[in-house]
Amino acid sequence: MLRFDNNGIYCRQAGIYIDPWRPVDKAIITHAHSDHARWGNKYYLAHHDTVPLLRLRLGFDINVEGIGYNHSIEINGVQISLHPAGHIPGSAQIRLEYKGEIWVVSGDYKLQHDGISVPFEPVRCHHFITESTFGLPVYNFPPPQQVYDEINEWWRNNADLGQNSVIIGYALGKAQRILHHLDSGIGAIWVHGAVANINTVLEEQGIELQPWQRVSPDQNKKDFNGAMIVAPPSAIGSSWLKRFEPFSLGICSGWMQLRGARRRRSADRGFIMSDHCDWTQLNEAIAATGAEHVYVTHGYKSVYAKWLRENKGINATEVETLYEGESLEGNKEEIEEL
Amino acid sequence: MKGFSELFTVIEQTTKINAKIDALVQYFADAPESDIVWCVALLTGKTPRRAIKTADLRNWCAELSGLPMWLFDESYLVVGDLAETIALCLPAPVANKEYSLTETLQQLNKLAAASDEEKKRIITARWMEMNANNRLVFNKLITGGFRMGVSRQLVIKALAKHYNQEENQVAHKLMGNWNPEIISIDELLFEANSGEKLYHPYPFFLAYQVESELAVLGDVHDWQIEEKYDGIRGQIIVRNGELFIWSRGEELITDKFPEFELLKNILPNGTVLDGEILPYKDGRPLPFQIMQTRISRKNVTKKSLQEAPLVMICYDLLEQDGKDIRDMPLSSRRQQLEYLVTLAGSQAPLIISPVFPCNNWDEVIAIREAARDNNCEGVMLKKKDSVYETGRRRGNWWKWKVDPxxxxxxxxxxxxxxxxxxxxxxxxxxxxxxxxxxxxxxxxxxxxxxxxxxxxxxxxxxxxxxxxxxxxxxxxxxxxxxxxxxxxxxxxxxxxxxxxxxxxxxxxxxxxxxxxxxxxxxxxxxxxxxx
The missing domain is CATH 2.40.50.140 (Nucleic acid-binding proteins)
Known part of the structure; x- marks a missing residue:
């Protein structure tokens, strides 16, 4: 029912693409990260909570329609519904059913609860399209609460030592997850402009964040004493960071599981926190779908597909897409939002 | 091992030298004495040999974690570190049992002689009794070549600080081949030189590359100019009629150089020479490659002795008649050195490093430019009134290598x-x-x-x-x-x-x-x- 073509994942019967990477007439968007929600489509369909994020990132004049989770619509005989993916607020798996055959496009997803997104719900299907960003057995993420505690402890120690704390996470999703779990009793919380813009949208949707302030260019250095600054990856190594000196730099990412990645980014601290599945979550999620056919996209796709074939008896194939997964280079961020 | 693993983590999380010293001092304050000796041994390069084949470690880990071998190998390619890959792939521990660093290393040292089944039983049992951080450090110890981000100099600083000792003193005590199995921290750091320290070398004084215009160094007449030779920096020690040769890497290499054997009868007792060991023929050094073939040989044959006869180009005299003379100015040490080498005569494989008298810095530049033709790698600039310091220092000695x-x-x-x-x-x-x-x-x-x-x-x-x-x-x-x-x-x-x-x-x-x-x-x- 679905196929991968030059534009993206296509459902011919319904005449609609899912997360296309080139402009098309009709697109269903799993979530608002820029490698999945691209510019130039004539029509967008996404979850209600994703709609304002699409408008913020792609412009207010786009033609977009929102629907809720578990609500089915029909296009030319194809039943289409959205189900929580647990990746970021508004993120959805797309379920398509036609003549008894069921496909699920999961976009990006995770099974861990992050406190701000509706948790992942497994959907039974015949064909499942999955990412494989952390599809190696070396990726086993610690319990989230342990990581939040480590972050707050690090902040408290920094403040005691007279240095500020700069923490790095994606502007959409990761930054708010951090902001939701910070202990605002320790000090003031400041955020980069790119983070602030997203915060405003998500707070309107009822997501609770610890009190934060936007960093402005003419600010007094003293404001940052003992403070926590939340910034996107593109801020690493930029002159924007200089105003927070002296500071300790922490990076939140699943890649921080490996010492090599930590050292290469010259982070003072790496916090293992990801909005993607680790090895255990991936295997658990795929087992829960009951799918006989699995298509493995962005990540360690050939290795993970081989594992599914040889050790799980699943008919798995790797698929080339333009999705990026979790990048440490900050290419998902709009730096001009400074 | 918990304390040592924590030290490993703290050191890894900082690039600041003072934070590293503080972490070491804290460790010395908290750890049991025998663990401190082992820790110092590990951090100064006395690392245990690999007792277990890496292929075995990979197999045991794959078996415990239920992963196919190919998937483990793919993971290793991505992680790039075997010890870390194993630590990450192993299933969650079933118990939490604490072993001291001493117990762990003693166990590992005994393992070399154990049967394959015994090795497997012990290692896999240890794996399942500790958390990920301990596993990483433990694996680093069993895979050989253990390293932590602290230099020898930092360890010396931290020990000096914690035990309230002179840094030079500590540096000297740490030289040589003491054995952490049998020595106590008191014996290592506080006991006076006893008979068994006969072989003890001095810490080498090393130079930094010249960082500015030569003119900044002042009057050229205050400096001793020599060529920088490309061989093996070493110390020749004669004490009590015995000969010891040490490399800069603190390896005892006496046996590799039979041509120096006769020196124990020629040099007076209580002599320590600092110099460069290299092959030398017809009045000039041979290319370094010839040295490399020579030192990689297990047995020195007659043929190799003829093809690559070794000498020491003598730079300095550190001990004379059993007295440490490193505090004397270079000009005086040099005088004594010249006297000693002349006295040793032409049958001794000793050549004094020629000094180039210069009247201006341009002449130094010219010597450097000609260095490569003489199979040398540059020039050395040494302040004539300098004492012999320890470790790599700026100020009194500089090296100035030729451009590559x-x-x-x-x-x-x-x-x-x-x-x-x-x-x-x-x-x-x-x-x-x-x-x-x-x-x-x-x-x-x-x-x-x-x-x-x-x-x-x-x-x-x-x-x-x-x-x-x-x-x-x-x-x-x-x-x-x-x-x-x-x-x-x-x-x-x-x-x-x-x-x-x-x-x-x-x-x-x-x-x-x-x-x-x-x-x-x-x-x-x-x-x-x-x-």
């Missing part, structure tokens, strides 16, 4: 790096033209900035022609300037030449592959070095 040789070469193969660069292609093979064929002649990995590495890595992934295991061949397109210290003919390389210490000097984005150097150019460089 350079060629422009084409990137043709790339391989993933290790550790910090594990998931990046950072190990490159370079080629030069032999008519219209590119022949590989050198591998290099250092020299690019992190940003350039990312850029090249990206390019490699997009321009791969073929993959052979971890190696990729790439479209010949990128040109780099390679720098190296020496060049010689070689039968081991396809190109027929081998270069010494190759590294990337810069990325020549302005050049295309047609501009790269040729094999003929390399042969010309060898010719030039011979003349």
């Amino acid at each position: 040789l350079t060629v422009d070469a084409v990137l043709i193969y790339a391989q993933r790096g290790h550790g910090r660069r594990a998931d990046l292609y950072t190990d490159y093979t370079f080629a030069v033209w032999d008519n219209d064929v590119l022949v590989p002649f050198a591998k290099a990995y250092s020299g690019l900035t992190d940003k350039e590495i990312l850029e090249v890595d990206n390019w490699i992934k997009k321009n791969t022609i073929e993959k052979f295991g971890p190696v990729r061949s790439v479209t010949p397109e990128l040109v780099f300037e390679l720098a190296f210290e020496g060049i010689n003919e070689s039968t081991r390389h396809k190109s027929g030449v081998a270069v010494r210490f190759p590294r990337i000097a810069r990325w020549r984005k302005d050049k295309n592959i047609g501009d790269a150097n040729t094999k003929f150019d390399l042969l010309q460089l060898i010719e030039a070095a011979r003349r």
Whole structure:
């Protein structure tokens, strides 16, 4: 029912693409990260909570329609519904059913609860399209609460030592997850402009964040004493960071599981926190779908597909897409939002 | 081992020297005494030999974690560190049992003699009794070559601080081959030199590369100018009629150099010489390559003794008649050295390092420029009134190496790096033209900035022609300037030449592959070095 073509994942019967990477007439968007929600489509369909994020990132004049989770619509005989993916607020798996055959496009997803997104719900299907960003057995993420505690402890120690704390996470999703779990009793919380813009949208949707302030260019250095600054990856190594000196730099990412990645980014601290599945979550999620056919996209796709074939008896194939997964280079961020 | 693992983590999380010293001092304050001895041994390079084959470790880990071998190997390629890959792949521990660092290392030392089943039983049992951080450090200990981000100098500073001792004193005590199995911290740091310390060398004084214009150093007449030789820096010790030779890496290498045996009858007791051991014939040093063939041999044959007769080029005298004279000014030590070498006579394999009297800095420049023709790697500048310090220091001694040789070469193969660069292609093979064929002649990995590495890595992934295991061949397109210290003919390389210490000097984005150097150019460089 679905196929991968030059534009993206296509459902011919319904005449609609899912997360296309080139402009098309009709697109269903799993979530608002820029490698999945691209510019130039004539029509967008996404979850209600994703709609304002699409408008913020792609412009207010786009033609977009929102629907809720578990609500089915029909296009030319194809039943289409959205189900929580647990990746970021508004993120959805797309379920398509036609003549008894069921496909699920999961976009990006995770099974861990992050406190701000509706948790992942497994959907039974015949064909499942999955990412494989952390599809190696070396990726086993610690319990989230342990990581939040480590972050707050690090902040408290920094403040005691007279240095500020700069923490790095994606502007959409990761930054708010951090902001939701910070202990605002320790000090003031400041955020980069790119983070602030997203915060405003998500707070309107009822997501609770610890009190934060936007960093402005003419600010007094003293404001940052003992403070926590939340910034996107593109801020690493930029002159924007200089105003927070002296500071300790922490990076939140699943890649921080490996010492090599930590050292290469010259982070003072790496916090293992990801909005993607680790090895255990991936295997658990795929087992829960009951799918006989699995298509493995962005990540360690050939290795993970081989594992599914040889050790799980699943008919798995790797698929080339333009999705990026979790990048440490900050290419998902709009730096001009400074 | 908990405390030691925590020390490992703290050291890894900081690049600040003072924070590292504080962490060490804290460890010395908290740890049991025997653990401190082992910790000092590990951090100063007395690491245990690998007691277990890595193939066995991989197999046991795959078995415990229920992973197919190929998947474990794929993971290892991405992580780039076997100890870490195992720590991450193992299932959650079933118990939490604490062993001290001493217990752990004693256990590992005994393991070498154990049967394969015994090894497996002990290692897998330990794995399942500890958390991920302990596992990483434990695996680092069993895979051999344990390293932590602290230099010997920092360990000395921290010990001096904690035990309230002179740094020089501590540095001297840590020299030589003491055995952490039997020595206590008191014996190591506080006991006066006893009979068994007969063989004890002094810490070497090392120089930094000149950092500014020579004129800044003041009057040239205050400086002793020598050539910088390219051999094995060592100390020759004669005490109580016995001879000991130490390398700078603190290896006792007496047996490798039978030509020095006679010195124990020639030099007076209580003599310590600092110098460079190298092959020497017809009044000049032979190329370093000849030295390398000589020292890699297990048994020294008559033939090799004739082909590469070794001498020590003597730089300094550290002990005279059993008295430590490092605090005397260089000019006085030099006088005593000259006297001693003359007295030893021509049958002794000792040559005094010639001093070049200079009247201005331009003359020093000229000596440096001629150094390579003499198989030397530059000049040494030593303040005439300087004492013999310990470790690498600025100020009184400087080295000034000749500029490296350079060629422009084409990137043709790339391989993933290790550790910090594990998931990046950072190990490159370079080629030069032999008519219209590119022949590989050198591998290099250092020299690019992190940003350039990312850029090249990206390019490699997009321009791969073929993959052979971890190696990729790439479209010949990128040109780099390679720098190296020496060049010689070689039968081991396809190109027929081998270069010494190759590294990337810069990325020549302005050049295309047609501009790269040729094999003929390399042969010309060898010719030039011979003349």
